Amino acid sequence: MTTPILMLGAGNMGGAMIDGWRKAKAFAAADLMIADPSPGLAAQAAVKAGAALNPADRDLARAKTVVLSVKPQVWREAAAHYAPLLAKDAVIVSIAAGVKSSDIAQAFQDRAVARVMPTTAAAIRQGTASLYAATPQALARAQALFKPLGTVVVLADEELMHAATGVSGSAPAYLYAFVEALEGAGVAAGLAPGDAAKLARSTVAGAAALLAKSAAEPVDLRRQVTSPGGTTEAALNVLLGDHGLPTLLREAVANAVRRSKELGG
Numbered sequence: 001m002t003t004p005i006l007m008l009g010a011g012n013m014g015g016a017m018i019d020g021w022r023k024a025k026a027f028a029a030a031d032l033m034i035a036d037p038s039p040g041l042a043a044q045a046a047v048k049a050g051a052a053l054n055p056a057d058r059d060l061a062r063a064k065t066v067v068l069s070v071k072p073q074v075w076r077e078a079a080a081h082y083a084p085l086l087a088k089d090a091v092i093v094s095i096a097a098g099v100k101s102s103d104i105a106q107a108f109q110d111r112a113v114a115r116v117m118p119t120t121a122a123a124i125r126q127g128t129a130s131l132y133a134a135t136p137q138a139l140a141r142a143q144a145l146f147k148p149l150g151t152v153v154v155l156a157d158e159e160l161m162h163a164a165t166g167v168s169g170s171a172p173a174y175l176y177a178f179v180e181a182l183e184g185a186g187v188a189a190g191l192a193p194g195d196a197a198k199l200a201r202s203t204v205a206g207a208a209a210l211l212a213k214s215a216a217e218p219v220d221l222r223r224q225v226t227s228p229g230g231t232t233e234a235a236l237n238v239l240l241g242d243h244g245l246p247t248l249l250r251e252a253v254a255n256a257v258r259r260s261k262e263l264g265g
C-alpha cells in the first residue's frame with residue numbers, strides 16, 4: 001500500500017510531483033498529506049482538491065509513504081521533527097540531492113529508504129527519475145511514485161546517484177543554458193533579439209519533442225539533418241571538434257559529480 005503519501009516539503013520539486021500525479025490521476029488528492037510552512041501553487045491546488053495541509057501530529061502516523069522533499073540544508077531538522085510521529089513501517093522516499101540513504105535511515109529511526117533524483121518535468125509527466133534502494137520493498141515504493149511521472153532508471157549502486165545527478169538531475173539547466181547561448185549567437189548573427197529568442201526556444205523544443213517520439217538514436221537523427229558539405233556540417237565541425245560538446249559535457253558532468261560528492265559529505 002503506497003497511500004496515504006506524506007510530502008515533507010512541497011516547493012518546486014515536490015510541487016512538480018503533485019502536479020504530475022494529478023495529471024496522471026495516480027493518487028486521489030485525499031490520499032495526500034502535505035507538511036510545508038509555505039506550500040507552493042501545486043500544493044495549494046491539491047489542498048483545494050482535498051489533500052490535507054499541515055495535518056495534526058496524530059494523523060501523520062497514517063502515512064505509508066513519506067517523501068522527503070525539503071532542501072538538503074534542512075533535511076536533518078525535518079527528520080528530527082517528523083521521525084517520532086511516523087508509523088514504524090512508513091517507507092521514506094528521499095529526493096534530497098546528495099544525502100546518503102544510510103544517513104536518512106538513521107535519522108528516520110531505521111525505516112526503509114529509497115533515494116530518487118528526479119527532474120521538474122515530472123510536472124508534465126515527462127520527468128526522469130534515477131532510483132536507488134537497498135530493499136525491493138523500498139524500490140517498489142519509489143517506482144509506484146515515479147512511474148506515473150515519466151521515465152524511471154533503477155541504479156544498481158548508490159554511488160551511481162552522483163553520476164545520475166550530473167547526467168540527469170542537473171541536466172535540464174544545461175539545455176536551458178544551450179538555448180540561451182543559441183539565442184545569443186542568433187543576435188550576434190544579426191537577428192532581432194525577440195526573433196532569436198523565438199527561433200532558439202522553438203527549434204530546441206521541437207527537436208526535443210521529435211527525439212522523445214522517435215525510436216531512432218540521437219546520432220541517426222543528427223545524421224538525417226546533416227547534409228555532407230552543408231551548413232549544419234559546418235556548425236558541427238565546431239560543436240563536435242576537439243574542444244566541443246563531448247569534451248565540455250564530460251568536464252561539466254565530472255564537475256557536477258565532484259560537487260555532488262562534496263555535498264553528500
Ligand SMILES: NC(=O)c1ccc[n+]([C@@H]2O[C@H](COP(=O)([O-])OP(=O)(O)OC[C@H]3O[C@@H](n4cnc5c(N)ncnc54)[C@H](OP(=O)(O)O)[C@@H]3O)[C@@H](O)[C@H]2O)c1
Pocket residue numbers: 008009010011012013014015035036037038039040069070071072074077078095096097117118119120169
Ligand atoms: N528543483 C529541482 O529541480 C530538483 C531536482 C532534483 C532534486 N531536487 C531536490 O528536491 C528537494 C527540494 O528542492 P526544491 O527545489 O523543491 O526546494 P524548495 O522549492 O525550497 O521546496 C522545499 C519546501 O520545503 C519547505 N520546508 C522547509 N523546511 C521544512 C520542514 N521542516 N518541513 C516541511 N517543509 C519544509 C520549504 O518552505 P520554505 O520555503 O518556507 O523554507 C519549501 O516550500 C531538494 O532536496 C533538492 O535537492 C530538486
